[in-house]
Amino acid sequence: MNSSMLRLPRALPTLPFCLVLLISSLLLGVAAISRTSSSNPPRQENSPLGRSGYRPDFDEKYFHEAGNTLELSHYDGRYFRGEVPYEAHRDVLTQLIRSYLSVTASLGAETWLAHGTLLGWWWNGHIMPWDYDLDAQVSIATLDFMSQNFNGTFHEWKYVLDSEEDADNEAYGEGDVITKTYLLDVNPNYIEVDRGQGNNVIDARWIDVDTGMYVDITALVERDPNTMPGVWSCKNFHYYRTRDIWPLRDTTFEGVGAKIPFEFENILIAEYGHKSMVVTEWEGHRWYPDIKEWVKIGWNDTETEKVL
Incomplete structure (x- = not known):
């Protein structure tokens, strides 16, 4: 049983899928999906790209992690209070993605699972236990909507502790209601088309203010609709065709409603290779x-x- 509450905002400065993989999908169990179309790509007529006005220094990094090591790079430096141990990090990430998917849905912001998070969904509808961050994508139109209306807002998320979670949480008992707070922080450099020096490839984050762990949010943009219509990409050189993403499919992830790209299998193969779906x-x-x-x-x- 989950609920969320918005606080007052605070300003902040075809590759065909081969038979062996089809058999693997049946044996390993891909999470249930609906083939019903959920939407078409958002229109870009009012795209923020190239908007005049305040322009931050694009090469100045906006998000700062807790450190430069692989472990510390998974925490926002502002809210870092120490590394979350292996035994506890999956519970933290579970509530992180549940809250993100539920709150964005309530706000009318269309988002979908991406990268390693999408691969975790493919295997069993859960976060990979070795992952320490999460990935989601949005269209540039959706990110602009989020930036204009909800940037810098804190969101309270309540959930009931079940017996399985209670086993690793001595401070609470089964049935206790836990309240978490998350920050939606949009990088002002999201309006820039170019990658620059690579300091701002992450367009927004959904941040757990208790631990600093986060969901990375990147926007897909049709960067050259005149010469390359229907080709979308983020600043980190991931390219997709319109039909790869839309219409989105409805599914569940970590027990809550979620969306995934239409051609999710081809996207995963292109990014991680066939072995990502068969190596055990x-x-x-x-x-x-x-x-x-x-x-x-x-x-x-x-x-x-x-x-x-």
Whole structure:
């Protein structure tokens, strides 16, 4: 049982899918999806790209992480209070993505799963246990809507602690209502078309203010509609055709409603290769098809039994 509440804003400075993969999908269990169209690509007539007015220094980095190491790069420096241990980080990320998907839906902001988060959905509808951040995409029109109306807003998210989560949280008991707060922060450089020096490829973030962990949000733009119509990309050189993304498909992820690109399989193959859908040991984890879960290799019997 979840709910969200908006606080007052605060200003802030075809590749065909081969038979073996089809069989793998059936055996491993792709999360349920609806083939019903959810929308068409948003119109770009009023695109913010090239808008006159305040223009920040594009090469000056807007988002600053807690550090330069791989581990610290997954935390926003403003809200970092220490690294979240492996045993707790998945619960933090679960509420992070549940709140993001639910709140954006309530605000009318169309968003969909991307990159490693989309791959996690493909395997079992959950976050990969070795991931420490999450990825979502929006259109440039949607991001402009979010920036103009909700940038700098804090959102309260309430959820009921269940018995499984309670096992790793000694401060609360089963049935307790937990309140979390998240910040929607839009990078003012989102209106820039070019990548520049690469300091601002992330267009927005949904940030857990208790830990600094976040959802990376990037906008897709039809950057050259005159010579390359129907080709969309982000600042990090990920390219898609209109028919790759839209119409979006409705599904669920971590127990809440979510959207995914129409050609999700081709997108994942292009980004990660065929092996990402068939390899069953990765990043120190092993896939157990009977329970459709990734389990950390080397866990002791007690920890493994929690999953199995």
